[in-house]
Amino acid sequence: MKKNKPAYSRFSDHMQLVVPTRSKKKKDYFAYKPAKGWRNAPYDCLPLHNPPLCSHDEAIFFLHMASEVEHALMIQYLYAAFSLGGAQVPEDKRELVNSWRVKIMGIAREEMGHLITVQNILHSIGGPLTFQREDFPFDSKLYPFHFSLERMTKNSLAKYVVAEMPSEDFLKKNDPSLLKEMNIIKAIAQKGNKGKAINRVGMIYEKIQQLLDGVESEDFLKDSEKFQSPHSAWGTNDHKIIIETATNRADAKAALWKIAEQGEGEVISMKPSKEESHFERFLHIYRAFPAAGRWEASKHVPLNPSTNLPATDPDPSIITDEQALLWAQLSNQRYRMILLYLSHCLQMEIKPASFYGQLVSWTFGEMYNLRSISDILTTLPQQKGNRKGPRAASPFEFPYNLNLPAREMNKWRAHRDQLLNSRIIIDELLEYNDVAHAIYLKALRSADEQTLSVIKSIINQ
Amino acid sequence: MAIHDIHEIRILPAFAIARLGSSPEPMDNYDWEIPDPVGFRKLVPADTFYIDPKTGKILSRKKPDEVNFRDSKNRIKPISPFLEAWANFKKNGPLVPLTQKHLNDLGLTPSAIKWRVQLGNNKAFRRTKDPADKILADTGFYSDFIRKPLLGRCDNFLKGKKISFGFGQYIRPTPKFPEIRYRFTPARGYVYGPAPTKDQEKSNRFRNVLKDVVYDTHLGHWKGYQDLDSDPTTTAPASIFANSGSDPVKSLGYLDDECDGILELELQLKTKTLKAFARIVAGPPTFAPDGAPVRTVGDELEQALLGILLNEKVNRADIENILRRAMETVRLMNTTLMNHSVGMAWADSSQFGRTSQPIMDPNVVDNLAIVSRHEQVLLALESGSLAWFSRLLRHYNEVGDLTDEGRRKMPALMRGADGSHLALTRRMVQKILEAADLFQQHKHIVPGRKTKRSQ
Numbered sequence: 001m002k003k004n005k006p007a008y009s010r011f012s013d014h015m016q017l018v019v020p021t022r023s024k025k026k027k028d029y030f031a032y033k034p035a036k037g038w039r040n041a042p043y044d045c046l047p048l049h050n051p052p053l054c055s056h057d058e059a060i061f062f063l064h065m066a067s068e069v070e071h072a073l074m075i076q077y078l079y080a081a082f083s084l085g086g087a088q089v090p091e092d093k094r095e096l097v098n099s100w101r102v103k104i105m106g107i108a109r110e111e112m113g114h115l116i117t118v119q120n121i122l123h124s125i126g127g128p129l130t131f132q133r134e135d136f137p138f139d140s141k142l143y144p145f146h147f148s149l150e151r152m153t154k155n156s157l158a159k160y161v162v163a164e165m166p167s168e169d170f171l172k173k174n175d176p177s178l179l180k181e182m183n184i185i186k187a188i189a190q191k192g193n194k195g196k197a198i199n200r201v202g203m204i205y206e207k208i209q210q211l212l213d214g215v216e217s218e219d220f221l222k223d224s225e226k227f228q229s230p231h232s233a234w235g236t237n238d239h240k241i242i243i244e245t246a247t248n249r250a251d252a253k254a255a256l257w258k259i260a261e262q263g264e265g266e267v268i269s270m271k272p273s274k275e276e277s278h279f280e281r282f283l284h285i286y287r288a289f290p291a292a293g294r295w296e297a298s299k300h301v302p303l304n305p306s307t308n309l310p311a312t313d314p315d316p317s318i319i320t321d322e323q324a325l326l327w328a329q330l331s332n333q334r335y336r337m338i339l340l341y342l343s344h345c346l347q348m349e350i351k352p353a354s355f356y357g358q359l360v361s362w363t364f365g366e367m368y369n370l371r372s373i374s375d376i377l378t379t380l381p382q383q384k385g386n387r388k389g390p391r392a393a394s395p396f397e398f399p400y401n402l403n404l405p406a407r408e409m410n411k412w413r414a415h416r417d418q419l420l421n422s423r424i425i426i427d428e429l430l431e432y433n434d435v436a437h438a439i440y441l442k443a444l445r446s447a448d449e450q451t452l453s454v455i456k457s458i459i460n461q
Numbered sequence: 462m463a464i465h466d467i468h469e470i471r472i473l474p475a476f477a478i479a480r481l482g483s484s485p486e487p488m489d490n491y492d493w494e495i496p497d498p499v500g501f502r503k504l505v506p507a508d509t510f511y512i513d514p515k516t517g518k519i520l521s522r523k524k525p526d527e528v529n530f531r532d533s534k535n536r537i538k539p540i541s542p543f544l545e546a547w548a549n550f551k552k553n554g555p556l557v558p559l560t561q562k563h564l565n566d567l568g569l570t571p572s573a574i575k576w577r578v579q580l581g582n583n584k585a586f587r588r589t590k591d592p593a594d595k596i597l598a599d600t601g602f603y604s605d606f607i608r609k610p611l612l613g614r615c616d617n618f619l620k621g622k623k624i625s626f627g628f629g630q631y632i633r634p635t636p637k638f639p640e641i642r643y644r645f646t647p648a649r650g651y652v653y654g655p656a657p658t659k660d661q662e663k664s665n666r667f668r669n670v671l672k673d674v675v676y677d678t679h680l681g682h683w684k685g686y687q688d689l690d691s692d693p694t695t696t697a698p699a700s701i702f703a704n705s706g707s708d709p710v711k712s713l714g715y716l717d718d719e720c721d722g723i724l725e726l727e728l729q730l731k732t733k734t735l736k737a738f739a740r741i742v743a744g745p746p747t748f749a750p751d752g753a754p755v756r757t758v759g760d761e762l763e764q765a766l767l768g769i770l771l772n773e774k775v776n777r778a779d780i781e782n783i784l785r786r787a788m789e790t791v792r793l794m795n796t797t798l799m800n801h802s803v804g805m806a807w808a809d810s811s812q813f814g815r816t817s818q819p820i821m822d823p824n825v826v827d828n829l830a831i832v833s834r835h836e837q838v839l840l841a842l843e844s845g846s847l848a849w850f851s852r853l854l855r856h857y858n859e860v861g862d863l864t865d866e867g868r869r870k871m872p873a874l875m876r877g878a879d880g881s882h883l884a885l886t887r888r889m890v891q892k893i894l895e896a897a898d899l900f901q902q903h904k905h906i907v908p909g910r911k912t913k914r915s916q
Binding site for chain 1: 497823826833837853
C-alpha cells in the first residue's frame with residue numbers, strides 16, 4: 001500500500017525509502033526495512049518502488065530515473081557554463097574563468113555520454129528508452145537537488161560538488177580531511193537548495209547495480225547490440241566521453257561502474273594517473289571560485305528563465321525583451337529538435353544507409369546551435385527597456401511531449417515540422433536590424449533548408 | 462606626373478599557376494562567390510582580356526556571359542596567367558603597375574623591356590639522376606610581341622625531338638591598356654615517350670596514349686627505371702609514375718608536358734639595369750574548380766614565408782576559408798569507401814601492418830551526413846562559438862598515430878605528402894587554436910532596432 005506522503009515527482013509518487021539492514025542477504029534488496037517517513041529518512045536510505053516490482057521492471061524504473069537525472073544535470077551544468085564570463089570579469093581572471101567554462105562544458109558532454117549509455121542498457125534489457133526530464137521545482141530523496149537553472153556562483157557550485165561526491169564511507173576511509181571539507185561544502189549546498197540536503201546521484205547507480213543482479217540472464221538481449229549507440233558514433237573522438245554498450249549482465253554492470261567512477265559514483269579512482277572525476281573537477285573550481293562580494297565570474301542571468309507570458313505581477317524569471325524572447329523561443333525549439341533527433345536515432349536499428357549517420361550529424365549540429373544561441377542570449381538584455389540590466393539566457397523549457405509518431409515516415413514529418421517551426425521564429429528575428437546576428441540567422445535558415453530538402457526526399461522515397 | 466627614375470621593378474604575381482588544356486582558347490576569368498554562408502562557392506564570370514594572337518594587343522576587356530571550362534569542341538581551355546611588371550619610383554615608394562607612359566617619361570619604349578622564360582620538366586631526372594634526362598626550354602632575352610614557343614629539349618631525346626611547354630607572349634601595350642604584361646600559355650596536356658614495343662602497338666591502351674615518340678632508350682634509362690628501397694630520395698609512396706604494373710615496378714618511360722620555371726624581366730636604364738623574376742608552373746586542369754583542397758601549396762608557402770606562429774591577430778576570414786575548404790574537400794570524397802578499403806584505411810594495414818579496421822564508425826560516414834556535419838561547423842563559426850573545434854585537429858606530430866583516436870582526427874581519411882595521415886600545416890592549426898581562444902571572449906552587444914516589423 002502506498003504511504004501517505006507528499007507527491008513530489010513522477011518517480012517519488014511511486015516510491016518509498018528503506019533503511020539498509022546490512023543483513024546476510026546483501027544482494028536481496030527486499031531485506032531492507034522501510035524508513036519512517038519520506039522527508040525525514042536517514043541520509044543513507046535506499047529507495048524502492050512501492051509496491052515492489054519484479055527486478056526487471058524495477059531496473060527499468062531506476063534506469064529511467066538515472067536517465068532523467070543525467071539529462072537534468074547536463075542542462076543545469078550547461079546553463080551554469082554559459083553564464084560564465086562577461087565584461088565584468090577582471091582582465092587577469094578571464095583565462096581562469098574560461099578554463100572553468102571549458103571544464104564544465106566537458107562535464108556536460110560527459111553527462112550526455114552517461115545518458116546514451118543508460119539508453120544502451122535499457123536496450124540491452126529490452127526496456128523503453130526515455131529522454132524525459134522532470135520539470136522544476138520538485139523534491140525527491142533520489143534527485144540530487146531541486147532542478148534549478150542558475151548562474152554559476154560559489155553556492156551553486158557547492159551543490160554540484162556534493163551531488164557528484166563519493167560516499168561518506170569512502171571519504172572517511174581514504175581521505176578524512178576531504179570529508180571534513182565536504183561537510184562544510186554540504187552545509188553551504190544545503191542553503192542553496194532551499195534548506196534541503198543534497199543527495200548523492202551515485203545512490204541511483206548503486207541501486208541499479210543491485211537490481212541488475214536480479215534480472216534473469218535471458219532478459220539481457222544479445223541482438224540488442226544493433227540498436228545500441230557506440231562511442232565511435234557519438235564520442236567525437238574524446239576518450240573522456242564514456243559511451244558503453246552491453247549485451248550481458250557483466251557488461252551492463254561494468255558500464256554503470258565506469259559512469260559512476262567518472263561522475264557520481266560511490267567511489268572515485270585513487271590512481272595518480274587517472275582522469276579527474278566530475279567531483280574532483282567541480283571541487284577544484286569550487287576552491288578557486290570567488291566568494292560573493294569579491295569579483296564576479298558569471299553574468300547576471302536569471303534564475304529559471306521562462307518564455308511564459310508575464311503575469312500581472314512582475315516575475316524576475318520571465319524574459320520580456322522582445323528580441324531576447326524570440327531568441328529564447330528559438331533556443332527552446334532547437335532543444336526540442338535535439339531531443340527528437342536523439343530519440344529517433346537511438347531507437348532505430350543501426351546499419352549503413354539507415355540515415356542513422358544523418359541523424360547523428362543533425363543532433364551534433366543542434367548541440368552546436370544550442371550553444372551558439374545560448375551564447376547570443378547571454379549578450380541580450382532580459383527585460384524590456386532595461387538594456388543595462390540582467391542578461392537573458394536559454395530557458396531549456398521542455399517540449400509538451402517527445403513522442404515520435406509510430407510510422408517511420410511520420411517521424412521524418414515530425415522533424416520537418418520542427419524545421420518549419422524554427423523558420424517562423426528565424427524570420428521574425430530577421431526583421432530586427434541586428435547586424436551582428438543576421439549572418440548567423442541567415443546561415444541557420446540556409447542550413448535548415450538543406451536539411452529540409454534531405455528530409456523531404458526521405459519522405460518522398 | 463612624369464617620372465624621372467625607376468627604383469625597383471617586380472613581376473606580380475610572383476608565383477603563377479597555369480593549367481594545361483588542349484583548346485586554343487584560353488580560359489576566361491572567374492571569381493568565387495559565396496551566396497550562402499554554409500553552402501558551396503559559386504563561380505561567376507569576371508572581367509577578361511581578349512588578346513589578338515598576331516599583334517599581342519589586348520583587343521577588349523569584358524565579362525563573359527557564363528563560366529565555361531571547355532570550348533565548343535569540348536576541349537579543355539588552358540588557364541593562361543598574366544604576369545605584370547610593377548615598379549616603385551623612389552626608395553620605399555608604393556608599387557604601381559609599370560606602363561608605357563612611365564617608359565616614355567624615361568625616353569624608352571616598351572621594347573626596352575626584355576623577357577626571358579626558362580622552364581623545365583625534371584620528373585625523369587628526379588628519379589634517374591641522369592642530367593641528360595632534364596627537359597629544358599629557354600627563350601633567351603627578347604622584347605618582341607609575337608608568341609614565343611616554349612620548346613623543351615633533352616639530351617636523351619631522339620634527334621630533333623622536343624616537347625612543347627606552350628608559349629609565352631609579351632602583351633603589346635596600347636593607349637587603352639598601357640600596362641606592361643606577359644602571358645604564359647601552358648601546353649595541351651600530352652603524353653610523350655619512347656617507341657612502343659610490338660606488344661604495346663597492338664594494344665589501344667598504349668597506341669593512343671603517346672602524342673609523339675621522343676625518348677631515345679639507347680641514350681637514357683628512364684624506360685625500365687625502378688625506384689630502389691635503399692634510395693632515400695624517392696617519393697613516399699614510391700613508383701608513382703606510369704609503370705608496367707608488374708613486380709618489380711618499372712617505368713614505361715612516359716613524359717608529360719607539365720613544367721615549372723622562371724620568367725625574368727630586364728630593363729636597361731641609363732645608369733643601371735633593373736631585374737625581376739617570377740615563378741611559373743603548369744599543372745593539370747582542376748576538375749572541381751568551385752572548391753579548394755583543405756591543404757594547398759598556398760598554405761605551405763604561407764608557412765614557409767611567415768613561419769609556424771602567428772605574429773598578427775588571427776583573421777576570421779582565414780578560419781572560414783579553411784573550414785569551407787574542408788567541406789569542399791569532403792564533398793568530393795567517397796567517405797563510405799575510403800573509410801574501410803582504400804586510401805588511408807588500406808594503407809594503415811598494408812604499409813604499417815595495423816589490424817585492418819574502418820577508420821570511423823561505418824554507420825556515420827555516409828557522405829551526406831559528413832557534409833552536413835561540416836556545414837554545421839561553418840554555421841557554428843558564424844555565431845562565433847567554434848571554440849571546441851580545435852581539439853579535433855590532428856597535429857603535425859600525430860600523423861603516424863594509428864590508434865583509433867589518432868586515425869579519427871581531422872582532416873580524416875586523407876593522405877599527406879609523406880604517405881601518413883594528413884595534418885593541416887602548423888600555421889593553419891595555430892590559426893584555429895587562436896581563433897578558438899578568441900571565440901571564448903564574449904562582449905555585450907546592443908540589440909538591433911526594429912525596422913520593418915510592425916510594433
